[in-house]
Amino acid sequence: MMIKPGSKIELSYPDSALVDFLATLVRRRINVYRDRDLLADPLTPEEFSRRQGICRSRWLVCGYALDCRIYRQFYLGNSGEHPATGLLKLDLYEPAATRPH
Numbered sequence: 001m002m003i004k005p006g007s008k009i010e011l012s013y014p015d016s017a018l019v020d021f022l023a024t025l026v027r028r029r030i031n032v033y034r035d036r037d038l039l040a041d042p043l044t045p046e047e048f049s050r051r052q053g054i055c056r057s058r059w060l061v062c063g064y065a066l067d068c069r070i071y072r073q074f075y076l077g078n079s080g081e082h083p084a085t086g087l088l089k090l091d092l093y094e095p096a097a098t099r100p101h
Helices: 045-050
Strands: 008-014 025-037 059-065 070-075
Touching (some): 025 070
């Protein structure tokens, strides 16, 4: 699933993406400036550590949330339109490696 940078999308997205938090879906309008496939471009340990308690999925969209007027990141698997199974793999890489060993 690729969402092209420069496109405008609408999602039903949780008001909180914390693990084990009962959230309400809120309609979000987003101007997309970047999409990221975490299978092809995994999070670094530093990126993961910044927000450990967040529900994550394979596809990450970075964009400007028009309704709250801030830049945010959205894991598409948390949305009502693109629900993920809830399974996310974690693996360790050697420094400068492109694949786990």
